[in-house]
Amino acid sequence: MTDSAPEPLLALSNVNTFYGQAQVHFDLSITVGRGHIVCLLGGNASGKSTTMKIILGLVRPRSGDVTFDGASLLGLTTPQIVRRGIASVPEARRLFADMSVRENILMGAFVRNDRDVVAQDLDRMLTLFPKLGQRLSQRAGSLSGGEQQMVAMARALMSRPRMIVMDEPTMGLSPLYVDRVLELIRTINQEGVSVFMVEQNASLALEIAHEAYVLQTGTIVLSGPAQALKDDPRVRDAYLGGSEAA
Amino acid sequence: MSSWLDYTINGLIVGNVYALVAVGLALIFGVSRLINFAQGSIYLVGAYIGWVAVVQLHTPLPLTIIVVAVAAALVGLIIERFGLRPLQNSVRIAPLLATIGISFVLDQLVMLTFSPNPRALPSQLPDVRFQVGGGTIGPLDLLIAGVGITSALLLFVFLRYSKLGWAIRATAQDRDAAMQMGVDVNRVNQAVFGIAAALGGVSGMLVGMYYNQIDTAMSLQATLKGVVAEVVGGAGNVPGAVVGSLLLGLVESYGVAVFGTSYRNLFAFLLLVVVLVLRPNGLFASARQAPPEPLTGTFIAPSRPVRIPRWALLVAAGVFAILPFFPVSFYVLQTLINAWLLGMLALSLTLVAGTIGQVSLGHAALLAIGAYTSALLSLNFSVPVGLAIIGGGLMSAALGTALISPSFRLRGHYVSIATLAIGEIVSLVILNWESVTRGPIGISGIPPLSLFGYDLISATSIYWFSFSAMVVLALLQGRLLGSHLGRSFRAIRDDDIAARAYGLSLNRYKSLAFIFGGFAAGVSGGIAAHLYSYINHETFNTQQSILALTVVILGGLGNVVGAILGSVALVGLPEVFRIAAEYRILIYGIVLLLLVRFRPQGLLGTI
Ligand SMILES: Nc1ncnc2c1ncn2[C@@H]1O[C@H](COP(=O)(O)OP(=O)(O)OP(=O)(O)O)[C@@H](O)[C@H]1O
Numbered sequence: 019m020t021d022s023a024p025e026p027l028l029a030l031s032n033v034n035t036f037y038g039q040a041q042v043h044f045d046l047s048i049t050v051g052r053g054h055i056v057c058l059l060g061g062n063a064s065g066k067s068t069t070m071k072i073i074l075g076l077v078r079p080r081s082g083d084v085t086f087d088g089a090s091l092l093g094l095t096t097p098q099i100v101r102r103g104i105a106s107v108p109e110a111r112r113l114f115a116d117m118s119v120r121e122n123i124l125m126g127a128f129v130r131n132d133r134d135v136v137a138q139d140l141d142r143m144l145t146l147f148p149k150l151g152q153r154l155s156q157r158a159g160s161l162s163g164g165e166q167q168m169v170a171m172a173r174a175l176m177s178r179p180r181m182i183v184m185d186e187p188t189m190g191l192s193p194l195y196v197d198r199v200l201e202l203i204r205t206i207n208q209e210g211v212s213v214f215m216v217e218q219n220a221s222l223a224l225e226i227a228h229e230a231y232v233l234q235t236g237t238i239v240l241s242g243p244a245q246a247l248k249d250d251p252r253v254r255d256a257y258l259g260g261s262e263a264a
Numbered sequence: 265m266s267s268w269l270d271y272t273i274n275g276l277i278v279g280n281v282y283a284l285v286a287v288g289l290a291l292i293f294g295v296s297r298l299i300n301f302a303q304g305s306i307y308l309v310g311a312y313i314g315w316v317a318v319v320q321l322h323t324p325l326p327l328t329i330i331v332v333a334v335a336a337a338l339v340g341l342i343i344e345r346f347g348l349r350p351l352q353n354s355v356r357i358a359p360l361l362a363t364i365g366i367s368f369v370l371d372q373l374v375m376l377t378f379s380p381n382p383r384a385l386p387s388q389l390p391d392v393r394f395q396v397g398g399g400t401i402g403p404l405d406l407l408i409a410g411v412g413i414t415s416a417l418l419l420f421v422f423l424r425y426s427k428l429g430w431a432i433r434a435t436a437q438d439r440d441a442a443m444q445m446g447v448d449v450n451r452v453n454q455a456v457f458g459i460a461a462a463l464g465g466v467s468g469m470l471v472g473m474y475y476n477q478i479d480t481a482m483s484l485q486a487t488l489k490g491v492v493a494e495v496v497g498g499a500g501n502v503p504g505a506v507v508g509s510l511l512l513g514l515v516e517s518y519g520v521a522v523f524g525t526s527y528r529n530l531f532a533f534l535l536l537v538v539v540l541v542l543r544p545n546g547l548f549a550s551a552r553q554a555p556p557e558p559l560t561g562t563f564i565a566p567s568r569p570v571r572i573p574r575w576a577l578l579v580a581a582g583v584f585a586i587l588p589f590f591p592v593s594f595y596v597l598q599t600l601i602n603a604w605l606l607g608m609l610a611l612s613l614t615l616v617a618g619t620i621g622q623v624s625l626g627h628a629a630l631l632a633i634g635a636y637t638s639a640l641l642s643l644n645f646s647v648p649v650g651l652a653i654i655g656g657g658l659m660s661a662a663l664g665t666a667l668i669s670p671s672f673r674l675r676g677h678y679v680s681i682a683t684l685a686i687g688e689i690v691s692l693v694i695l696n697w698e699s700v701t702r703g704p705i706g707i708s709g710i711p712p713l714s715l716f717g718y719d720l721i722s723a724t725s726i727y728w729f730s731f732s733a734m735v736v737l738a739l740l741q742g743r744l745l746g747s748h749l750g751r752s753f754r755a756i757r758d759d760d761i762a763a764r765a766y767g768l769s770l771n772r773y774k775s776l777a778f779i780f781g782g783f784a785a786g787v788s789g790g791i792a793a794h795l796y797s798y799i800n801h802e803t804f805n806t807q808q809s810i811l812a813l814t815v816v817i818l819g820g821l822g823n824v825v826g827a828i829l830g831s832v833a834l835v836g837l838p839e840v841f842r843i844a845a846e847y848r849i850l851i852y853g854i855v856l857l858l859l860v861r862f863r864p865q866g867l868l869g870t871i
């Protein structure tokens with residue numbers, strides 16, 4: 019798998035994470051190649067969201083390193099990490115519920131200072147997510163789950179990130195929206211943005227991912243090209259079995 | 265005879281002043297889920313900076329306003345940077361306690377710098393009044409209205425159209441998500457503290473001019489009024505805070521019109537309690553929403569309590585018991601008597617705040633209820649003093665629990681607000697219920713302590729009396745904590761949702777804790793009444809509530825031995841070091857701040 023993989027954009031190496039006494043990650047190592055979609059699969063409480071938080075600097079690992087574009091992210095604050103070019107679509111969307119859809123999307127461009135180009139990018143988002151056009155002045159909290167997911171993705175793209183990390187982007191969506199979201203992730207990726215996504219829905223995620231990792235109670239138990247994992251019977255076991263092993 | 269229009273104008277003007285305080289509180293609460301109990305102190309600082317500017321520097325009015333706003337904003341920034349930011353990863357109770365400590369320190373610094381005597385703060389505006397309909401309005405009214413409306417507009421534009429304003433709104437709605445957009449939440453905190461302080465400072469100056477008087481008592485009043493207005497409007501809701509303030513101003517003004525001036529605050533606090541109980545999210549939130557308090561994370565600092573061997577406790581108790589046989593001075597005994605009285609209050613508070621997690625800021629009210637009951641029983645009904653004191657304890661237990669029970673469904677900071685308000689209500693009822701309490705005159709000629717017909721007049725006998733009362737209460741409380749009941753209390757403190765899921769009835773356990781705690785505090789108040797022989801509505805005040813809280817945190821929340829050790833330390837050490845009385849409150853505030861920062865589990869550890 020290394021022959022075609024470019025130098026990694028993001029790398030977690032030997033990360034150990036604790037909440038108080040409880041260890042959540044055991045020597046976790048993950049790399050995301052430039053221009054790739056990498057998927058982290060795992061059952062409930064396996065430590066997926068914590069991996070996202072480690073990348074974003076919301077949680078600090080006790081040991082190990084996280085590098086982005088060759089430089090360590092450890093010791094940086096979340097806003098500093100965002101300014102390096104990592105945007106996020108958090109678990110359960112986390113929109114600013116009382117702000118309008120327009121304000122939410124523009125909040126994504128908070129780190130940018132080029133007002134005119136931001137305005138153009140907002141128009142671009144409306145072509146990418148046409149449904150949001152009529153909703154711009156509506157309260158974000160009043161949108162449906164699928165629409166909120168669109169807003170969260172548009173918001174993440176507004177910072178013109180080099181990489182987007184997404185936590186369960188298809189969770190709680192109707193099948194129609196699930197397909198739409200996966201399609202959009204592929205589109206975003208084709209425009210040059212690397213994607214690291216956390217998913218429970220393995221079969222769907224593996225459709226669009228280049229590589230995948232399977233996390234079970236804080237340990238990577240399987241990894242490799244998505245194509246290979248898709249046909250691996252252990253994938254199914256791993257991501258279904260992760261929950262009771264907690 | 266003023267007209268209704270006059271009362272309305274007065275209500276709206278005062279409401280404008282409250283709004284300047286409440287909007288700041290709402291901004292801060294929105295961003296950091298913190299009730300800033302130091303807001304009133306900034307208001308006080310603003311008033312005194314205004315006084316320096318006007319009276320000593322003779323600045324013209326517009327410049328005065330700018331000077332006050334800038335200086336107060338600086339104070340706010342300093343509070344945020346050095347008082348609160350270091351506590352970011354601390355337990356939830358820490359920032360609340362820190363703002364209380366900061367407010368003590370600021371108030372005392374102002375008092376030490378300018379003396380507690382009131383000063384006049386002239387407004388420099390012509391003293392004319394214009395006829396409007398059936399009422400009148402003066403230039404100062406217009407100035408206050410103008411400042412209020414201008415600030416509201418500026419704030420609206422700022423929040424709506426500036427980048428920092430967006431960051432503030434986003435942080436208020438979802439702090440983590442805002443960080444993931446690249447918002448530096450420390451900058452946001454700084455900004456809201458600066459803005460809140462500027463508005464609060466200007467408000468204090470305007471009030472000083474309105475009444476042409478400033479004094480250090482303004483601080484607590486302003487915090488209370490601001491909190492009332494903010495909670496009425498919905499905590500964290502900025503437009504709500506403005507409406508809540510105007511409403512509060514009107515309610516007070518009409519209340520004064522009908523019942524008289526001494527009822528002003530009573531209406532404010534009754535409004536607060538009614539809103540807290542019926543609509544804890546304020547008048548404008550949908551009723552379903554739970555109060556915006558974080559539900560996870562530990563409330564008090566977890567620790568492994570220091571285990572003191574039983575023999576050491578026995579030896580210590582024995583030494584204190586036989587102390588009067590040694591040639592100790594009257595002064596030492598008197599100091600220790602004060603420590604034992606405070607110790608009983610601390611036992612009560614450590615149970616309520618520490619063991620079951622209801623941080624009461626109005627605990628002195630329990631002292632007052634016990635003191636008045638015991639004094640009146642012995643004076644009016646010739647009940648023997650020993651029995652009267654027990655009657656005081658029972659009354660405190662019953663009445664205190666009844667008063668707080670409507671607030672049992674509140675959590676965290678809301679409990680503190682409710683208890684603070686109830687404490688004020690008790691003191692105001694004592695002030696106004698003249699037929700029973702003799703109102704502002706107070707009760708004098710309270711019979712001295714006595715037991716089985718023998719008067720306890722010597723310091724030695726009073727010492728033994730208060731010491732044994734405290735030891736008995738401490739032993740009872742120790743038994744209680746070791747029992748199943750004590751474990752249930754702690755379960756409720758640590759996770760009330762889970763506790764409820766296990767089938768614990770929160771109301772019942774909270775009642776039991778307040779009954780026990782109310783009794784201990786009531787006994788302490790009862791003894792105090794007979795010791796002082798004179799009490800009035802100010803004898804037991806918020807300062808004592810906060811002192812008790814400091815004692816309890818010093819000892820370790822929930823820790824019985826800690827409560828007593830804390831009392832001896834806080835009463836005794838200032839005596840040992842001969843610290844002048846006016847510096848003591850300052851020291852208590854600093855102790856509280858240092859504890860919260862460096863040893864939140866206290867000396868002996870939380871239990
Ligand atoms: N802030 C926290 N404090 C303590 N423990 C936590 C915290 N956040 C998560 N945990 C624990 O860490 C473990 C991993 O949590 P994490 O949220 O990373 O799992 P996840 O794989 O994202 O689960 P899910 O599929 O439910 O989203 C869980 O056992 C969880 O209870």
Ligand SMILES: [Mg+2]
Pocket residue numbers: 066067068109185
């Ligand atoms: Mg998760």
